[in-house]
Amino acid sequence: MSVWQAFIELLKRDLRLAMRRRAEIANPLLFFVMVIVLFPLGVGAEPNLLERMSAGVVWVAALLAALLTLDSIFRSDFEDGTLEQLLLSAQPLSVMVLAKVVAHWLVTGLPLLLVAPLLAMLLGMKSEAMGTLMLSLLLGTPVLSLIGAIGVALTVGLRRAGVILSLLVLPLYVPVLIFGAAAVDAAASGLPVAGQLYILAAFLAMALSLAPVAAASALRISLS
Amino acid sequence: MSASPNSTLHLQADSVECSRDDRLLFENLSVEVSGGEALILEGRNGTGKTTLLRILCGLRRPDEGEVRWSGVPIEECAVDFHRHMVYVGHLDGIKRELTALENLRVLQTLSGRGRYSVEEALEAVKLGGFEDIPVHFLSAGQKRRAALARLLVTDARLWVLDEPFTSLDVHGIELVESLMDGHLSAAGALVMTSHHQVHLSAGVIKRLNLSEG
Numbered sequence: 001m002s003v004w005q006a007f008i009e010l011l012k013r014d015l016r017l018a019m020r021r022r023a024e025i026a027n028p029l030l031f032f033v034m035v036i037v038l039f040p041l042g043v044g045a046e047p048n049l050l051e052r053m054s055a056g057v058v059w060v061a062a063l064l065a066a067l068l069t070l071d072s073i074f075r076s077d078f079e080d081g082t083l084e085q086l087l088l089s090a091q092p093l094s095v096m097v098l099a100k101v102v103a104h105w106l107v108t109g110l111p112l113l114l115v116a117p118l119l120a121m122l123l124g125m126k127s128e129a130m131g132t133l134m135l136s137l138l139l140g141t142p143v144l145s146l147i148g149a150i151g152v153a154l155t156v157g158l159r160r161a162g163v164i165l166s167l168l169v170l171p172l173y174v175p176v177l178i179f180g181a182a183a184v185d186a187a188a189s190g191l192p193v194a195g196q197l198y199i200l201a202a203f204l205a206m207a208l209s210l211a212p213v214a215a216a217s218a219l220r221i222s223l224s
Numbered sequence: 225m226s227a228s229p230n231s232t233l234h235l236q237a238d239s240v241e242c243s244r245d246d247r248l249l250f251e252n253l254s255v256e257v258s259g260g261e262a263l264i265l266e267g268r269n270g271t272g273k274t275t276l277l278r279i280l281c282g283l284r285r286p287d288e289g290e291v292r293w294s295g296v297p298i299e300e301c302a303v304d305f306h307r308h309m310v311y312v313g314h315l316d317g318i319k320r321e322l323t324a325l326e327n328l329r330v331l332q333t334l335s336g337r338g339r340y341s342v343e344e345a346l347e348a349v350k351l352g353g354f355e356d357i358p359v360h361f362l363s364a365g366q367k368r369r370a371a372l373a374r375l376l377v378t379d380a381r382l383w384v385l386d387e388p389f390t391s392l393d394v395h396g397i398e399l400v401e402s403l404m405d406g407h408l409s410a411a412g413a414l415v416m417t418s419h420h421q422v423h424l425s426a427g428v429i430k431r432l433n434l435s436e437g
Protein backbone atom coordinates (compact mmCIF):
# COMPACT_ATOMS: atom_id res chain seq x y z
CA MET A 1 0.00 0.00 0.00
CA SER A 2 1.67 3.20 -1.09
CA VAL A 3 2.20 6.20 1.12
CA TRP A 4 0.24 8.37 -1.28
CA GLN A 5 -2.82 6.12 -1.03
CA ALA A 6 -2.66 6.22 2.74
CA PHE A 7 -2.34 10.02 2.60
CA ILE A 8 -5.46 10.31 0.44
CA GLU A 9 -7.40 7.81 2.54
CA LEU A 10 -6.65 9.64 5.78
CA LEU A 11 -7.44 13.00 4.18
CA LYS A 12 -10.76 11.63 2.98
CA ARG A 13 -11.50 10.21 6.42
CA ASP A 14 -10.90 13.55 8.12
CA LEU A 15 -13.00 15.45 5.59
CA ARG A 16 -15.80 12.92 6.00
CA LEU A 17 -15.59 13.32 9.77
CA ALA A 18 -15.78 17.08 9.38
CA MET A 19 -18.89 16.74 7.24
CA ARG A 20 -20.51 14.66 9.99
CA ARG A 21 -19.90 17.25 12.66
CA ARG A 22 -20.61 20.44 10.83
CA ALA A 23 -20.95 22.52 13.98
CA GLU A 24 -17.21 22.33 14.39
CA ILE A 25 -16.64 23.82 10.96
CA ALA A 26 -19.17 26.56 11.53
CA ASN A 27 -17.66 27.56 14.85
CA PRO A 28 -14.43 29.26 13.69
CA LEU A 29 -16.16 30.75 10.69
CA LEU A 30 -18.83 32.27 12.89
CA PHE A 31 -16.17 33.62 15.22
CA PHE A 32 -14.32 35.19 12.30
CA VAL A 33 -17.47 36.81 10.95
CA MET A 34 -18.63 38.02 14.36
CA VAL A 35 -15.35 39.69 15.30
CA ILE A 36 -15.22 41.59 12.05
CA VAL A 37 -18.88 42.54 12.06
CA LEU A 38 -18.75 43.70 15.68
CA PHE A 39 -15.61 45.73 15.16
CA PRO A 40 -17.23 48.75 13.45
CA LEU A 41 -19.92 48.75 16.12
CA GLY A 42 -17.25 49.04 18.76
CA VAL A 43 -14.95 51.64 17.25
CA GLY A 44 -17.59 53.64 15.41
CA ALA A 45 -18.37 53.61 11.74
CA GLU A 46 -15.79 56.12 10.62
CA PRO A 47 -14.85 55.03 7.09
CA ASN A 48 -11.24 56.26 7.10
CA LEU A 49 -10.43 54.71 10.43
CA LEU A 50 -12.00 51.38 9.51
CA GLU A 51 -10.32 51.30 6.14
CA ARG A 52 -6.91 51.90 7.69
CA MET A 53 -7.43 49.15 10.24
CA SER A 54 -9.11 46.65 7.93
CA ALA A 55 -5.99 44.66 7.02
CA GLY A 56 -4.97 44.20 10.63
CA VAL A 57 -8.48 43.38 11.83
CA VAL A 58 -9.06 40.71 9.19
CA TRP A 59 -5.69 39.14 9.85
CA VAL A 60 -6.01 39.18 13.64
CA ALA A 61 -9.50 37.67 13.42
CA ALA A 62 -8.24 34.96 11.06
CA LEU A 63 -5.35 34.18 13.38
CA LEU A 64 -7.56 33.88 16.45
CA ALA A 65 -10.11 31.80 14.57
CA ALA A 66 -7.30 29.44 13.53
CA LEU A 67 -6.08 29.26 17.13
CA LEU A 68 -9.59 28.37 18.25
CA THR A 69 -9.70 25.28 16.06
CA LEU A 70 -6.20 23.93 16.57
CA ASP A 71 -7.07 21.50 19.30
CA SER A 72 -9.32 19.56 16.96
CA ILE A 73 -6.37 18.46 14.80
CA PHE A 74 -5.38 15.67 17.18
CA ARG A 75 -7.63 15.85 20.25
CA SER A 76 -10.46 13.56 19.18
CA ASP A 77 -8.03 11.08 17.62
CA PHE A 78 -6.15 11.04 20.88
CA GLU A 79 -9.26 10.42 22.91
CA ASP A 80 -10.64 7.52 20.90
CA GLY A 81 -7.31 5.80 20.32
CA THR A 82 -7.09 6.32 16.56
CA LEU A 83 -3.95 8.36 17.15
CA GLU A 84 -2.27 5.29 18.68
CA GLN A 85 -3.22 3.33 15.58
CA LEU A 86 -1.77 6.06 13.42
CA LEU A 87 1.51 5.84 15.31
CA LEU A 88 1.57 2.09 14.86
CA SER A 89 0.67 2.16 11.19
CA ALA A 90 3.16 1.01 8.63
CA GLN A 91 3.24 4.46 7.03
CA PRO A 92 5.59 7.33 7.86
CA LEU A 93 3.97 9.33 10.63
CA SER A 94 5.04 12.71 9.28
CA VAL A 95 3.12 12.09 6.05
CA MET A 96 0.05 11.08 8.04
CA VAL A 97 0.39 14.26 10.13
CA LEU A 98 0.57 16.28 6.93
CA ALA A 99 -2.64 14.64 5.70
CA LYS A 100 -4.37 15.62 8.92
CA VAL A 101 -3.11 19.20 8.73
CA VAL A 102 -4.21 19.53 5.11
CA ALA A 103 -7.67 18.29 6.06
CA HIS A 104 -7.74 20.73 8.97
CA TRP A 105 -6.82 23.63 6.71
CA LEU A 106 -9.40 22.67 4.08
CA VAL A 107 -12.06 22.60 6.76
CA THR A 108 -11.12 25.66 8.80
CA GLY A 109 -8.70 27.78 6.76
CA LEU A 110 -10.28 27.67 3.36
CA PRO A 111 -13.74 28.91 4.44
CA LEU A 112 -12.09 31.91 6.15
CA LEU A 113 -10.24 32.66 2.95
CA LEU A 114 -13.46 32.58 0.98
CA VAL A 115 -15.45 34.93 3.20
CA ALA A 116 -12.53 37.30 3.89
CA PRO A 117 -13.07 39.57 0.84
CA LEU A 118 -16.69 40.06 1.78
CA LEU A 119 -15.81 41.06 5.31
CA ALA A 120 -12.94 43.24 4.13
CA MET A 121 -15.39 45.07 1.94
CA LEU A 122 -17.57 45.58 4.99
CA LEU A 123 -14.65 47.37 6.63
CA GLY A 124 -14.20 49.47 3.54
CA MET A 125 -10.94 47.97 2.30
CA LYS A 126 -9.85 49.29 -1.07
CA SER A 127 -10.56 46.93 -3.91
CA GLU A 128 -6.89 47.08 -5.02
CA ALA A 129 -5.93 45.37 -1.78
CA MET A 130 -8.41 42.47 -2.11
CA GLY A 131 -6.20 40.33 -4.31
CA THR A 132 -3.29 40.75 -1.93
CA LEU A 133 -5.51 39.97 1.04
CA MET A 134 -6.58 36.69 -0.53
CA LEU A 135 -3.04 35.82 -1.53
CA SER A 136 -1.59 36.65 1.88
CA LEU A 137 -4.26 34.55 3.60
CA LEU A 138 -3.71 31.73 1.11
CA LEU A 139 -0.02 31.67 2.00
CA GLY A 140 -0.43 32.49 5.67
CA THR A 141 -3.30 30.36 6.99
CA PRO A 142 -1.66 27.02 6.09
CA VAL A 143 1.38 28.17 8.07
CA LEU A 144 -0.91 28.78 11.05
CA SER A 145 -2.30 25.24 10.78
CA LEU A 146 1.16 23.70 10.37
CA ILE A 147 2.74 25.51 13.30
CA GLY A 148 -0.38 24.84 15.35
CA ALA A 149 -0.04 21.11 14.67
CA ILE A 150 3.32 21.10 16.45
CA GLY A 151 1.81 22.86 19.44
CA VAL A 152 -1.17 20.51 19.62
CA ALA A 153 1.05 17.47 19.20
CA LEU A 154 3.09 18.60 22.18
CA THR A 155 0.10 19.33 24.40
CA VAL A 156 -2.41 16.66 23.36
CA GLY A 157 -1.50 14.47 26.33
CA LEU A 158 -2.30 17.22 28.82
CA ARG A 159 -5.77 17.51 30.21
CA ARG A 160 -6.12 21.29 30.02
CA ALA A 161 -3.98 22.27 27.14
CA GLY A 162 -5.79 25.47 26.08
CA VAL A 163 -3.69 28.13 27.76
CA ILE A 164 -0.33 26.47 27.28
CA LEU A 165 -1.13 25.84 23.63
CA SER A 166 -1.81 29.53 23.04
CA LEU A 167 1.37 30.54 24.83
CA LEU A 168 3.36 28.03 22.83
CA VAL A 169 1.96 28.89 19.44
CA LEU A 170 1.23 32.64 19.52
CA PRO A 171 4.87 33.83 19.42
CA LEU A 172 5.36 31.76 16.29
CA TYR A 173 2.21 33.25 14.76
CA VAL A 174 3.39 36.84 15.18
CA PRO A 175 5.72 36.96 12.14
CA VAL A 176 2.97 35.58 9.92
CA LEU A 177 0.56 38.22 11.21
CA ILE A 178 3.08 41.03 10.72
CA PHE A 179 3.98 40.17 7.16
CA GLY A 180 0.42 39.22 6.21
CA ALA A 181 -1.09 42.48 7.42
CA ALA A 182 1.86 44.49 6.07
CA ALA A 183 1.35 43.06 2.58
CA VAL A 184 -2.31 44.09 2.56
CA ASP A 185 -1.47 47.55 3.91
CA ALA A 186 1.17 48.04 1.27
CA ALA A 187 -1.26 47.00 -1.45
CA ALA A 188 -3.84 49.47 -0.16
CA SER A 189 -1.28 52.27 -0.35
CA GLY A 190 -0.29 51.25 -3.87
CA LEU A 191 3.18 50.02 -2.86
CA PRO A 192 4.82 46.85 -4.15
CA VAL A 193 3.92 43.77 -2.10
CA ALA A 194 6.23 41.16 -3.59
CA GLY A 195 8.64 41.30 -0.65
CA GLN A 196 6.07 40.48 2.02
CA LEU A 197 4.46 37.79 -0.10
CA TYR A 198 7.81 36.15 -0.77
CA ILE A 199 8.51 36.06 2.94
CA LEU A 200 5.10 34.49 3.60
CA ALA A 201 5.81 31.95 0.87
CA ALA A 202 9.16 31.20 2.50
CA PHE A 203 7.41 30.68 5.84
CA LEU A 204 5.03 28.28 4.14
CA ALA A 205 7.84 26.32 2.47
CA MET A 206 9.68 26.05 5.76
CA ALA A 207 6.58 25.05 7.73
CA LEU A 208 5.57 22.49 5.09
CA SER A 209 8.92 20.78 5.23
CA LEU A 210 9.65 20.95 8.95
CA ALA A 211 6.34 21.07 10.83
CA PRO A 212 5.09 17.54 9.94
CA VAL A 213 8.36 16.01 11.10
CA ALA A 214 8.38 18.05 14.30
CA ALA A 215 4.73 17.28 15.03
CA ALA A 216 5.33 13.56 14.41
CA SER A 217 8.17 13.49 16.95
CA ALA A 218 6.07 15.49 19.39
CA LEU A 219 3.22 12.99 19.05
CA ARG A 220 5.55 10.10 19.82
CA ILE A 221 6.57 11.87 23.02
CA SER A 222 3.01 12.80 23.96
CA LEU A 223 1.77 9.24 23.61
CA SER A 224 4.59 7.47 25.39
CA MET B 225 16.43 -6.89 8.61
CA SER B 226 13.03 -7.55 7.13
CA ALA B 227 10.87 -10.34 8.42
CA SER B 228 8.97 -11.80 5.52
CA PRO B 229 5.68 -13.51 6.36
CA ASN B 230 7.38 -16.87 6.04
CA SER B 231 10.33 -16.27 8.28
CA THR B 232 9.96 -17.27 11.90
CA LEU B 233 8.60 -14.43 13.89
CA HIS B 234 10.15 -13.59 17.17
CA LEU B 235 9.51 -10.75 19.56
CA GLN B 236 11.82 -10.43 22.49
CA ALA B 237 11.99 -7.97 25.35
CA ASP B 238 15.47 -8.02 26.79
CA SER B 239 15.82 -7.01 30.46
CA VAL B 240 13.41 -4.09 30.18
CA GLU B 241 12.79 -1.76 33.06
CA CYS B 242 10.03 0.76 33.47
CA SER B 243 8.95 3.10 36.21
CA ARG B 244 6.04 5.46 36.30
CA ASP B 245 5.67 8.44 38.64
CA ASP B 246 8.83 7.39 40.54
CA ARG B 247 7.37 3.95 41.13
CA LEU B 248 9.23 0.99 39.71
CA LEU B 249 6.82 -1.21 37.77
CA PHE B 250 9.27 -3.89 36.72
CA GLU B 251 12.98 -4.26 36.14
CA ASN B 252 15.20 -6.77 34.45
CA LEU B 253 12.18 -8.33 32.82
CA SER B 254 12.78 -10.57 29.81
CA VAL B 255 10.01 -12.17 27.82
CA GLU B 256 9.82 -13.59 24.35
CA VAL B 257 7.17 -14.89 22.07
CA SER B 258 7.44 -16.60 18.71
CA GLY B 259 5.09 -18.06 16.11
CA GLY B 260 2.37 -20.31 17.53
CA GLU B 261 2.82 -18.98 21.04
CA ALA B 262 0.48 -16.97 23.23
CA LEU B 263 1.88 -14.89 26.05
CA ILE B 264 -0.71 -13.99 28.65
CA LEU B 265 0.19 -11.23 31.09
CA GLU B 266 -1.44 -11.48 34.47
CA GLY B 267 -1.29 -9.44 37.61
CA ARG B 268 -3.23 -7.12 39.83
CA ASN B 269 -4.36 -3.68 38.68
CA GLY B 270 -1.52 -1.20 38.44
CA THR B 271 1.26 -3.76 38.08
CA GLY B 272 2.16 -2.48 34.65
CA LYS B 273 0.49 -4.93 32.28
CA THR B 274 -0.69 -2.24 29.92
CA THR B 275 2.63 -0.43 30.19
CA LEU B 276 4.47 -3.60 29.23
CA LEU B 277 2.17 -4.07 26.24
CA ARG B 278 2.78 -0.51 25.13
CA ILE B 279 6.51 -1.11 25.41
CA LEU B 280 6.25 -4.32 23.43
CA CYS B 281 4.41 -2.64 20.58
CA GLY B 282 6.70 0.37 20.53
CA LEU B 283 4.32 3.07 21.77
CA ARG B 284 6.52 3.62 24.78
CA ARG B 285 10.22 3.19 25.23
CA PRO B 286 11.52 1.18 28.17
CA ASP B 287 13.73 3.06 30.61
CA GLU B 288 16.33 0.32 30.29
CA GLY B 289 16.74 -2.64 27.98
CA GLU B 290 15.28 -3.04 24.52
CA VAL B 291 12.63 -4.83 22.51
CA ARG B 292 13.74 -6.77 19.46
CA TRP B 293 11.76 -7.98 16.48
CA SER B 294 13.52 -10.89 14.75
CA GLY B 295 16.70 -9.80 16.47
CA VAL B 296 16.54 -6.15 15.37
CA PRO B 297 15.63 -3.38 17.88
CA ILE B 298 12.11 -2.25 17.00
CA GLU B 299 13.14 1.41 16.65
CA GLU B 300 15.38 0.38 13.77
CA CYS B 301 12.77 -1.62 11.89
CA ALA B 302 9.66 0.33 12.87
CA VAL B 303 7.89 0.18 9.49
CA ASP B 304 8.52 -3.53 9.06
CA PHE B 305 7.54 -4.24 12.65
CA HIS B 306 4.35 -2.20 12.43
CA ARG B 307 3.35 -3.96 9.24
CA HIS B 308 3.44 -7.28 11.06
CA MET B 309 1.96 -6.17 14.35
CA VAL B 310 -1.53 -5.11 15.28
CA TYR B 311 -2.47 -3.57 18.60
CA VAL B 312 -5.91 -3.33 20.14
CA GLY B 313 -5.71 -1.31 23.32
CA HIS B 314 -8.12 -0.07 25.97
CA LEU B 315 -9.29 2.53 23.49
CA ASP B 316 -11.00 1.03 20.49
CA GLY B 317 -9.29 3.23 17.93
CA ILE B 318 -12.59 3.53 16.11
CA LYS B 319 -14.15 6.79 14.99
CA ARG B 320 -17.68 7.07 16.35
CA GLU B 321 -19.00 9.19 13.50
CA LEU B 322 -17.85 6.75 10.84
CA THR B 323 -19.36 3.39 10.02
CA ALA B 324 -17.49 0.18 10.85
CA LEU B 325 -16.80 -0.27 7.16
CA GLU B 326 -15.24 3.18 6.76
CA ASN B 327 -13.20 2.74 9.93
CA LEU B 328 -11.74 -0.56 8.86
CA ARG B 329 -11.03 0.60 5.36
CA VAL B 330 -8.84 3.41 6.67
CA LEU B 331 -7.05 1.07 9.08
CA GLN B 332 -6.47 -1.40 6.30
CA THR B 333 -4.95 1.23 4.06
CA LEU B 334 -2.69 2.34 6.89
CA SER B 335 -1.30 -1.07 7.70
CA GLY B 336 -1.50 -3.08 4.53
CA ARG B 337 -4.04 -5.50 3.16
CA GLY B 338 -4.58 -8.88 4.78
CA ARG B 339 -6.26 -12.18 4.06
CA TYR B 340 -9.77 -10.92 4.69
CA SER B 341 -11.54 -8.09 2.95
CA VAL B 342 -13.21 -5.52 5.18
CA GLU B 343 -16.66 -7.03 4.54
CA GLU B 344 -15.45 -10.55 5.33
CA ALA B 345 -13.82 -9.37 8.54
CA LEU B 346 -17.06 -7.73 9.69
CA GLU B 347 -18.93 -10.91 8.81
CA ALA B 348 -16.40 -12.91 10.83
CA VAL B 349 -17.03 -10.86 13.98
CA LYS B 350 -20.79 -11.12 13.41
CA LEU B 351 -21.26 -7.48 12.50
CA GLY B 352 -22.71 -8.28 9.09
CA GLY B 353 -25.71 -6.01 8.54
CA PHE B 354 -24.29 -3.29 10.77
CA GLU B 355 -21.56 -2.16 8.44
CA ASP B 356 -23.31 0.98 7.24
CA ILE B 357 -24.34 2.28 10.64
CA PRO B 358 -22.14 4.89 12.34
CA VAL B 359 -20.33 3.18 15.22
CA HIS B 360 -21.88 5.79 17.49
CA PHE B 361 -25.18 3.87 17.29
CA LEU B 362 -23.68 0.47 18.06
CA SER B 363 -23.54 -1.04 21.55
CA ALA B 364 -20.28 -1.17 23.49
CA GLY B 365 -19.84 -4.84 22.67
CA GLN B 366 -20.48 -4.31 18.97
CA LYS B 367 -18.02 -1.44 19.01
CA ARG B 368 -15.44 -3.73 20.56
CA ARG B 369 -16.12 -6.31 17.86
CA ALA B 370 -15.55 -3.67 15.21
CA ALA B 371 -12.23 -2.84 16.87
CA LEU B 372 -11.27 -6.51 16.95
CA ALA B 373 -12.19 -6.93 13.28
CA ARG B 374 -9.00 -4.96 12.76
CA LEU B 375 -7.07 -8.13 13.60
CA LEU B 376 -8.41 -9.73 10.45
CA VAL B 377 -8.12 -6.98 7.87
CA THR B 378 -4.34 -6.83 8.09
CA ASP B 379 -2.06 -9.80 7.77
CA ALA B 380 -0.34 -9.00 11.05
CA ARG B 381 1.43 -12.02 12.50
CA LEU B 382 1.73 -10.61 15.98
CA TRP B 383 -1.37 -9.59 17.86
CA VAL B 384 -0.99 -7.40 20.92
CA LEU B 385 -4.28 -7.20 22.81
CA ASP B 386 -5.07 -5.26 25.95
CA GLU B 387 -8.15 -6.74 27.65
CA PRO B 388 -9.75 -7.88 24.39
CA PHE B 389 -12.81 -9.31 26.14
CA THR B 390 -13.95 -6.04 27.70
CA SER B 391 -17.68 -5.48 27.08
CA LEU B 392 -18.03 -8.66 25.01
CA ASP B 393 -20.78 -11.15 25.85
CA VAL B 394 -20.21 -14.91 26.22
CA HIS B 395 -20.63 -15.50 22.51
CA GLY B 396 -18.31 -12.65 21.72
CA ILE B 397 -15.64 -14.07 23.98
CA GLU B 398 -15.98 -17.51 22.38
CA LEU B 399 -15.78 -15.91 18.98
CA VAL B 400 -12.60 -14.02 19.80
CA GLU B 401 -11.07 -17.10 21.36
CA SER B 402 -11.73 -19.05 18.19
CA LEU B 403 -10.13 -16.27 16.15
CA MET B 404 -7.11 -16.49 18.45
CA ASP B 405 -6.97 -20.26 18.03
CA GLY B 406 -7.03 -19.82 14.28
CA HIS B 407 -4.27 -17.24 14.48
CA LEU B 408 -2.08 -19.45 16.68
CA SER B 409 -2.52 -22.52 14.52
CA ALA B 410 -1.51 -20.44 11.51
CA ALA B 411 1.79 -19.86 13.38
CA GLY B 412 0.86 -16.36 14.47
CA ALA B 413 1.87 -14.99 17.85
CA LEU B 414 -0.23 -13.35 20.52
CA VAL B 415 0.48 -11.19 23.54
CA MET B 416 -2.46 -10.24 25.70
CA THR B 417 -3.70 -9.22 29.11
CA SER B 418 -6.97 -10.43 30.49
CA HIS B 419 -8.86 -10.58 33.73
CA HIS B 420 -11.02 -13.34 32.29
CA GLN B 421 -9.96 -16.94 32.00
CA VAL B 422 -8.66 -17.46 28.49
CA HIS B 423 -9.52 -20.79 26.91
CA LEU B 424 -7.23 -21.45 24.01
CA SER B 425 -6.95 -24.86 22.43
CA ALA B 426 -4.19 -24.18 19.91
CA GLY B 427 -0.64 -23.03 20.38
CA VAL B 428 1.71 -22.94 23.33
CA ILE B 429 0.46 -20.82 26.18
CA LYS B 430 2.92 -18.94 28.37
CA ARG B 431 1.86 -16.98 31.39
CA LEU B 432 3.68 -14.16 33.09
CA ASN B 433 2.48 -12.78 36.39
CA LEU B 434 3.63 -9.26 37.03
CA SER B 435 2.44 -9.22 40.64
CA GLU B 436 5.08 -11.69 41.68
CA GLY B 437 8.55 -10.31 42.22
